[in-house]
Amino acid sequence: MAANGSTRPTRLRRGFLIFFGIVFAVELATGIGLWRVHELREDGIEPPQWNGMVRALHGALTPVLAAQFGYLCALHIPGGWRMKANRLSGALMVLGFVLLFVTAIGLYYSNAQHLHASIHITTGFLLPFVLGWHIIAGQKWAK
Incomplete structure (x- = not known):
């Protein structure tokens, strides 16, 4: 049986959800x-001037996203796992974030770019x- 949506232990605070979003x-x-810059380079076209700023912003936000992922790992994921809620979509979310973080390191440090x-x-x-x-499944589960 699903927990009350407003009191379930996995419910995330509105401020976190806005910041994460x-x-x-x-x-x-x-x-x-x-990705567009990558495609332009593949076609032999000079990257646009905004490339450096976009790359810096993307890289600068990665530690923020990693910290948010850590917050989810500490406070959201264990409760959802115990409640047997959204395990497949949750596991795919975890796998997705781990792949993004690992491949980001690989893009920066590896020769297999x-x-x-x-x-x-x-x-x-x-x-x-x-x-x-995951969000839709969580809302359905909480009802």
Whole structure:
């Protein structure tokens, strides 16, 4: 049986949700911009002037997103796991974030940039859909 939606232990505070949503949206938008720059370079076209700023913003927000992920790992995920709520979508969210963080490190430090870029881009594009699924499933579960 589902817990009351307003009192369940996995319920996230509105302030966190807003902050997370902003960071996630900016990371997604800057990621799309960087993907576009990547495509331009593949076509032999000079990257736009905004490339450096977008890359810096994308990289600067990564530790913020990692801290938010840590918050979720400490306060949200264990309760959801104990309640047996949204395990598949939650596990895919965790996998997605881990893949993004690991491939980001790989993009920065590895010689296998093409492999890391492919995984990073694919995961980055899919994660918003998994997040939407997780949110909708959580709302249905709480009712």
